[in-house]
Amino acid sequence: MIEREVANGRLLRQLRFIKEIDGLKDVWRQTYRVDGSRRENDAEHTWEIMIMAVTLYEYAPPGTSLFHALKMLLFHDLVELYAGDTFAYDADSHRDKNERESRAAERVFSLLPKDQHETFRRLWQEYEDADTASGQFARCMDKLQPFLHNIHSRGGTWKQHGIRRQQVLERHRDWMDQIPALGELVEKLSHAAVKEGFLLE
Amino acid sequence: MIEREVANGRLLRQLRFIKEIDGLKDVWRQTYRVDGSRRENDAEHTWEIMIMAVTLYEYAPPGTSLFHALKMLLFHDLVELYAGDTFAYDADSHRDKNERESRAAERVFSLLPKDQHETFRRLWQEYEDADTASGQFARCMDKLQPFLHNIHSRGGTWKQHGIRRQQVLERHRDWMDQIPALGELVEKLSHAAVKEGFLLE
DSSP, X not given: OGGGGTSOHHHHHHHHHHHHGGGGGGOEEEEEOTTSSSEEEHHHHHHHHHHHHHHTGGGSOTTOOHXXXXXXXXXXXXXXXXXXXXXTTOHXXXXXXXXXXXXXXXXXXXXXXXXXXXHHHHHHHHHHHOOSHHHHHHHHHHHHHHHHHHHHTTTHHHHHHTOBHHHHHHHHHHHHTTSHHHHHHHHHHHHHHHHHTSSBO | OGGGGTSOHHHHHHHHHHXXXXXXXXXXXXXXXXXXXXXXXXXXXXXXXXXXXXXXXGGSOTXXXXXXXXXXXXXXXXXXXXXXXXXXXXXXXXXXXXXXXXXXXXXXXXXXXXXXXXXXXXXXXXXXXXXSHHHHHHHHHHHHHHHHHHHHTTTHHHHHHTXXXXXXXXXXXXXXXXXXXXXXXXXXXXXXXXXXXXXBO
């Protein structure tokens, strides 16, 4: 680390954090690209859901701050640097997910100066709790993206794992009433996917 | 496109835009990962410079809006969907870069409803012009990231193309005075890189 000789303590911590998070480009998700050509990683996924948030903001619940939602999205998957990606329909790994991710959050954010460590960790916690309008909108983007990829790739991970429509709706249930335009989209698209034969009834 | 049957005109345009931009994950940059293991794509690059912007915001020029800078960064490379990545030190391709990218901006943003088409295109133009504090900060992040990757990978594209320290400083000259803490970092790190033997004097 040649930056050790040239940067002061605060900037050095920030540079180390930035270097460390490059590893998120190695965390591979189950989700396929829209053309089905390959899986995608957490960095690519995060970029896409931020574009989605800006594009679909008009459907967000009243009181949503787009700026706040963007910051939450930016950091929400950093815990997977150490905790790995947990597949949406894998009940077993979901059991200790919270504990694994909480330890990982501490590990990655503590690379930063104390004030940023606290601010970024709070953002991550707000995303996890999803009890604010912005947090809810952010989580909706995170869940809607793999849903749309499964639609575009005509089945993707649904086909591979034999997922049923009720399981899909269950996964989106917590935001569908609060974000009705997009909830309706999920309702109708999942119905069409069954008709097209790439999602089980 | 099964969404044609279920979404109204406005939402349908937004969904098509979101599907189209998935292609940015196929636009490969010259820049290597920090561990030198492989090149990275535009989606990964964009995600990283947004994390950098939030982390390094305290060094931004007075008057910078972090929210505005984040939105500019989010969209700044979408033109490379059709125009491709132009290597920083390739003078030939820089000649028609503006014209190619301007056509590409029109093509990608016109997928959206008219109001969003105009808003997002303006954001892109502001980034290109870089004559606001936010635009300047955004461009600094975009340039600083490959610089840091070349430092971490001990030479990266500098070594490969036989780049000299003066060429590097020339590339960063337009922001270094306005963002002195990071300008000083580039000055000192590039000097250290010469001493370590992975950047030519």
